[in-house]
Amino acid sequence: xxxxxxxxxxxxxxxxxxxxxxxxxxxxxxxxxxxxxxxxxxxxxxxxxxxxxxxxxxxxxxxxxxxxxxxxxxxxxxxxxxxxxxxxxxxxxxxxxxxxxxxxxxxxxxxxxxxxxxxxxxxxxxxxxxxxxxxxxxxxxxxxxxxxxxxxxxxxxxxxxxxx
Amino acid sequence: xxxxxxxxxxxxxxxxxxxxxxxxxxxxxxxxxxxxxxxxxxxxxxxxxxxxxxxxxxxxxxxxxxxxxxxxxxxxxxxxxxxxxxxxxxxxxxxxxxxxxxxxxxxxxxxxxxxxxxxxxxxxxxxxxxxxxxxxxxxxxxxxxxxxxxxx
Numbered sequence: 001x002x003x004x005x006x007x008x009x010x011x012x013x014x015x016x017x018x019x020x021x022x023x024x025x026x027x028x029x030x031x032x033x034x035x036x037x038x039x040x041x042x043x044x045x046x047x048x049x050x051x052x053x054x055x056x057x058x059x060x061x062x063x064x065x066x067x068x069x070x071x072x073x074x075x076x077x078x079x080x081x082x083x084x085x086x087x088x089x090x091x092x093x094x095x096x097x098x099x100x101x102x103x104x105x106x107x108x109x110x111x112x113x114x115x116x117x118x119x120x121x122x123x124x125x126x127x128x129x130x131x132x133x134x135x136x137x138x139x140x141x142x143x144x145x146x147x148x149x150x151x152x153x154x155x156x157x158x159x160x161x162x163x164x
Numbered sequence: 165x166x167x168x169x170x171x172x173x174x175x176x177x178x179x180x181x182x183x184x185x186x187x188x189x190x191x192x193x194x195x196x197x198x199x200x201x202x203x204x205x206x207x208x209x210x211x212x213x214x215x216x217x218x219x220x221x222x223x224x225x226x227x228x229x230x231x232x233x234x235x236x237x238x239x240x241x242x243x244x245x246x247x248x249x250x251x252x253x254x255x256x257x258x259x260x261x262x263x264x265x266x267x268x269x270x271x272x273x274x275x276x277x278x279x280x281x282x283x284x285x286x287x288x289x290x291x292x293x294x295x296x297x298x299x300x301x302x303x304x305x306x307x308x309x310x311x312x313x314x315x316x
Contacts, residue, residue: 137217138185142176
């Protein structure tokens with residue numbers, strides 16, 4: 001379970017500093033084996049418990065919640081939170097930058113009709129009870145511009161693909 | 165072309181968006197305004213560039229919660245990836261919630277970015293995080309988003 005977007009995001013756009021609106025797939029609700037969540041040992045369980053507690057704190061405006069561990073689940077507010085996967089990361093999304101294809105949220109995709117796909121607000125609504133995760137890359141920074149002028153190709157440390 | 169040995173870090177601590185970067189972020193606003201369902205929460209790295217981008221890109225979304233989370237931070241390559249204390253972040257971004265960030269890193273006096281080894285690391289320096297260190301947050305952020313995304 002390693003979200004490729006974290007590194008791909010940086011490697012693809014560090015030098016260019018382009019803003020990327022990522023067309024991730026929606027968060028799939030699953031109940032994976034604890035081992036898949038890195039919970040095969042006490043440390044993994046502790047991490048899961050800590051994150052569940054963290055989520056609880058972030059969302060406690062909706063009520064009281066309690067964290068739990070080992071991927072078994074966490075009660076948050078009036079609802080529930082279960083450990084699961086972020087799945088189906090669409091790597092093609094990283095080429096979608098300013099001037100690229102219009103952004104279409106994942107739950108509205110599936111049509112090959114360019115007209116409908118180009119306007120998310122007018123697309124036919126597809127009801128979903130899943131949470132949608134939109135990832136946005138930050139805009140160009142002063143450091144992006146410096147790196148563009150002073151490439152850092154320290155392959156002995158990290159492979160750094162500028163994309164340019 | 166520079167190599168790792170002759171690359172000079174310009175020490176742009178917590179680097180800022182350029183004018184072009186701000187324009188890029190703002191250009192997303194017409195898209196995010198019509199997202200359906202409307203966003204419930206913004207979660208951004210505590211780095212200035214990330215929070216500023218989020219503000220500009222989602223500026224037209226009313227009533228949205230804004231949370232900053234250190235799990236979203238970037239790997240520390242240069243000084244530009246070194247963050248600031250939650251108090252400083254709160255001063256610049258008063259409508260963002262930094263409470264969880266502050267509580268999560270209270271034991272390290274609010275230092276939420278990678279700042280060297282646990283034993284005697286230089287909390288003010290831009291220590292380059294090693295792969296074994298960065299891997300854990302990457303996996304944790306996936307789990308965090310899974311948990312957050314499934315809150316009913």
